[in-house]
Amino acid sequence: MLFQVEMDVNIPPGFDPEEAATLKAAEKVRFQELQKAGTWRHIWRVVGRYANLSIFDVPDNATLHELLTTLPLYPFMTVRVTPLCRHPSSAHADDR
Numbered sequence: 808m809l810f811q812v813e814m815d816v817n818i819p820p821g822f823d824p825e826e827a828a829t830l831k832a833a834e835k836v837r838f839q840e841l842q843k844a845g846t847w848r849h850i851w852r853v854v855g856r857y858a859n860l861s862i863f864d865v866p867d868n869a870t871l872h873e874l875l876t877t878l879p880l881y882p883f884m885t886v887r888v889t890p891l892c893r894h895p896s897s898a899h900a901d902d903r
């Protein structure tokens with residue numbers, strides 16, 4: 808199942824910069840694992856915001872929930888999820 812996921816990251820002012828850097832590095836590592844696995848299919852920066860717009864490919868809602876809530880930056884994120892399905896005009900066989 809495909810999902811559009813928009814993540815806004817809000818690290819509060821005054822948060823320890825070293826801890827923030829550690830969390831960002833851990834987030835990148837987790838992202839790269841999930842990208843290699845084909846689970847985190849796409850990511851784009853949202854212009855002008857500390858936010859990304861991503862496409863996830865996961866078996867079900869519960870898997871996505873587990874995955875998102877265990878991301879290192881999750882405690883600082885506002886997450887919006889939009890379930891997607893294949894458009895009848897799509898030429899991409901891997902859209903599901």
Ligand SMILES: O=C(O)CC1=CCC(=O)O1
Nearest residue numbers: 816834835838857858859
């Ligand atoms: O920078 C972000 O939008 C948060 C994030 C998600 C994956 C990653 O590497 O950083």
